[in-house]
Amino acid sequence: MPSIVAGVIIFLVLFTYPFWGNLGNKTAAPVLVTGTTEKQCVEKTEFMKTSHMKLLDEWRDAVVRDGKRVYVSKLNGKHYDMSLQNTCTKCHIKKDQFCDRCHTYVNVSPNCWACHIDPVQGINPQTPPQQQTAYNAHTQGEGVATDGSR
Numbered sequence: 475m476p477s478i479v480a481g482v483i484i485f486l487v488l489f490t491y492p493f494w495g496n497l498g499n500k501t502a503a504p505v506l507v508t509g510t511t512e513k514q515c516v517e518k519t520e521f522m523k524t525s526h527m528k529l530l531d532e533w534r535d536a537v538v539r540d541g542k543r544v545y546v547s548k549l550n551g552k553h554y555d556m557s558l559q560n561t562c563t564k565c566h567i568k569k570d571q572f573c574d575r576c577h578t579y580v581n582v583s584p585n586c587w588a589c590h591i592d593p594v595q596g597i598n599p600q601t602p603p604q605q606q607t608a609y610n611a612h613t614q615g616e617g618v619a620t621d622g623s624r
Contacts, residue, residue: 504579507571516547516554527584530558558586563593
């Protein structure tokens with residue numbers, strides 16, 4: 475009987491440790507640097523803090539599946555290109571001082587940069603050179619065939 479009680483106590487201590495073990499541990503929210511003079515994002519700041527990934531997923535689906543490329547802000551009715559690279563990174567150009575700081579703080583690892591080009595570096599090391607050339611031409615309004623011919 476005493477071993478059962480001891481086992482229950484040990485279980486309760488270990489099971490509840492994440493709750494009471496973090497009492498008093500306060501980590502300051504990261505200081506984020508946007509690198510722009512813009513005063514307003516595509517939506518309210520609080521919405522972007524909590525739901526930007528949902529918005530980006532909706533943009534991806536609308537662009538890829540429906541061919542829709544223009545987003546109308548619910549905040550101000552302004553039109554934006556549905557593009558992580560052509561809209562978001564115009565303001566959030568310092569990935570290491572904006573995206574990375576917040577994602578590290580909340581302990582998430584989004585896979586955005588597996589396909590998109592890091593705004594600080596200008597290239598994505600995982601993207602083959604042919605696709606980087608095609609992407610750069612695309613963003614500059616030029617057409618580039620995948621075989622390198624124009």
